[in-house]
Amino acid sequence: MEYSTFSLTVNNAVAQLQLNRPQACNSMTRAFWREFPDAIAALDASAEARVLVISSTGKHFSAGMDLEVFTQPDPQMFQGEAGRRGEAMRRLVLQLQDCFTALEHIRIPVLVAVQGGCIGGALDLVCASDSRYCTEDAYFTVKETELGMTADLGTLQRLPGLIPAGLARELAYTARKMPATEALQAGFVNRVYPCAETLLAGVLEVAEQIARQSPLAVAGSKQMLNYARDHSVSDSLNYMATWQAGMFQPNDMMQTFAAKMSGQSPQFEPLRAIVPAMQEAVKDDNNNKPN
Incomplete structure (x- = not known):
């Protein structure tokens, strides 16, 4: 399928999803929030790939949520009775959260290659991945705090399990940048590369090694x-x-x-493709597992 905010290819059982709006710092537009979960679901259903690599183009990995989402909201979200507005907002946030939770539910490992800034919603994405790698100039920031809101798509829930809890709280409270060296020391990223080219080559090498396994x-x-x-x-x-x-x-x-x-x-025999009629049942099963 063709997507407007990223490209998706599969070669030798390695899938590559690459954000391709460098002129806009790969910000996540409304189209992204529609296309991304559909692409992940289709990739999982086909069972064609054994590992997924997410990367991007340009100077920065992603600036997170595009400003159009904030500046041009659905007017119905702010109209009508307060309780119903609140219920609709909660449902919207849950839908957006599911976009990145899909990276945990997909059957294959997800590796993320980050160069430059990984900001706001982009940090939510990489926190939901299996392994993270970055360039020397990369940095990670919980930008939402600086904008006057609480990050709501998974960073605050996942980051404390990936780095020391006190550091996660500091990053969330201050909205400061965590540079690549600190991210490596804290265990947030597996490896740091000198540039985007060596980063992608190195991550693809890891992906190819995974793809050779059962x-x-x-x-x-x-x-x-x-x-x-x-x-x-x-x-x-x-x-x-x-x-x-x-x-x-x-x-x-x-x-x-x-x-x-x-x-x-x-x-090795590949995993079985998921029958389309069963996809919702699989999703419901994942959501209803005992805590």
Whole structure:
């Protein structure tokens, strides 16, 4: 499919979603909020890719929410009875949150390559990814605080689990920039590269290594890591046992052993595509898992 705010390609089981509005610092317009969740859902449903790399073009990764969203809001949001206005606003925020939560629900790992500024809503996006990488000139900022609002699309919920809680609070309260060196020291990014070209090459190398592994093993690892983040060790171990009882089959292991003996790369069967009629049921199942 063609998208107006980013490009999406799949080559050798590696998907690349690249923000392509550098003249506007890759800000997230209304079109982005429609296109992004549709693209992620379609990618997951097709099972064509085994890993997703999100990057961008130009000087900055993304300036976050485009100003048009703030300056040209839907007039109906501010009309009518107060309770109903509040309910509609809550529903809108939940819909926007789902755009990035989709990165956690998708079966494949999501790697993000950040150059320059990663601001506001862009930070919400990268916090929902599996792994983050950046250039030496990159920085991350909870810009919403400086604008007079509370960040509402996931940064405040995910960032304290990715860096020390006190640092996350400082960033949220001050809206200051966290530079690449500090992000690396805090464990927010995995690696820092000298420029955008080496960044993308390095992240794609990681992606290609992931794509060579059993897609079922990788999907299971992502599922278990996400579950363990939100549950006790005891509950997570119990869920792991249940997963293994249903998902563990010797096929991929035999492929690996045979490949090692022959000196060739294993040829794993891809995950099954999601039947369109079942997509909503899968989404509901993810949303209704016990806490």
